[in-house]
Amino acid sequence: MSTRRGGHLSGRHPLIVLLTAVTLLLGVGAVPAHAAPDEGGSKKLRDALESTAKGHIEAKNKLDASKKRQKKLSGELKTMEERLGGLTQQVSEVAAHSYRMGRLTAPAMLLGADTPDAFLDRVASLDVMAQRDGKRIRDMVDARDEANEAKRKLDAEVREQQKQVAVMANKKKQAERALAAVSTGSSGGFSGGSSSSARPAPRNSNGSWPGESCSVNDPTPANGCITPRTLNMLQQTQAAGYKRYASCFRSGGSGEHPKGRACDFSAATNGFEDRTATGGDKSYGDNLAAWQVRNADRLGILYVIWYRQIWHPGTGWRAYSGSGSPAADHTNHVHTSMY
Known part of the structure; x- marks a missing residue:
């Protein structure tokens, strides 16, 4: 009985040696080293780190977007103010000329016509002058309104940036409190x-x-x-x-x-x-x-x-x-x- 048992073990020994060699060759013994590490840490800490980091990133994204809008609006405002300056000068010149020379009235201009053709020419001239001066004034008013709107939007962007900076500061404090432990x-x-x-x-x-x-x-x-x-x-x-x-x-x-x-x-x-x-x-x-x-x-x-x-x-x-x-x-x- 003992001989059979010994013979049986003796017969299996080469197989065991072979399997062991194959296992080592293939690196099966290294598998435990590949197991995911147990990092520890509480759920409360991980949740706090996630929420504060997300909050900071979202606030920074909004801050960066606001700065881009502010830069664009600043360029638009500069263009509008330059245009408004030119239009204001034109309207001022018309007003100054009228003040110095006296405003040319329609009756006076029309009564000076000595022929029907001259009368019609002066009617057309009056219409052109009225349209020109009216357009200058309307353009000036529109440019002023656009500039004021751009300034309002710029002020809103500054407030938005101040808000996001405050959010980032708050998230930093929360993260530091979470990490304190x-x-x-x-x-x-x-x-x-x-x-x-x-x-x-x-x-x-x-x-x-x-x-x-x-x-x-x-x-x-x-x-x-x-x-x-x-x-x-x-x-x-x-x-x-x-x-x-x-x-x-x-x-x-x-x-x-x-x-x-x-x-x-x-x-x-x-x-x-x-x-x-x-x-x-x-x-x-x-x-x-x-x-x-x-x-x-x-x-x-x-x-x-x-x-x-x-x-x-x-x-x-x-x-x-x-x-x-x-x-x-x-x-x-x-x-x-x-x-």
Whole structure:
């Protein structure tokens, strides 16, 4: 019995060795490193970061649009004022001439005609003079009204800009309050990385971001859906040279991952390793984070978290601490959330 059992085990041993070798060769043992990181953080914090970043971006878009309208209106007002100045001068000259010479009355002009033909000529001349002078006055009044309307619109744009600046300031305060529990204040952020500029994601005609759903296939191994804007961010990040392992969609939980509006970019070449990045891996994450922040407005990025720091459009870089693990502190991956 023991011989059969030993023979049976002996017969299986080469197969076990072979399967083990194939497993190592194919990298199956590396699969756990590719699992999505447990980033920690409360739902309240993630919701606050999302809402304040969106509020800041929307206010900035409105501010930028208002500045464009103001620039256009300023040009129109300058043209109108120049035209009004010319028309006012013409009307003033007519008035001054009438004051000096006395207004030529119709009876006096007509009585001076000594023939029927001359009478008709003077009737026609009176009509031309009346139309000319009347048109000058009407044009002057219209130009003055248009200039006043342009000034009114300019004043409205100034008030709109003041309103949006106040909104942005309020969103900044809200974001700072939300981050207070996990932040110790401002930080240096990151620099360097690719100098390339991202291809901008499509915007509405007024400069705002269109609403998008989780509607396109996630090309990362996460195997889910993401928004078209998230896909563009992912593709542009990879096109800039950041091609290490990434994962976007994640089912369940709060935040942007389940909505297809976030991606995690591994610092290590082999996936999400449970260790703090150092050396070349740290430099890779630094450069990636810096590049994304420089292109945040083009891509529609809400915020970026990397290496115990978070970039928010309203606050800039701030210190950020999780629960102490590489995933929660984001020291093994860059997290990018999208509008």
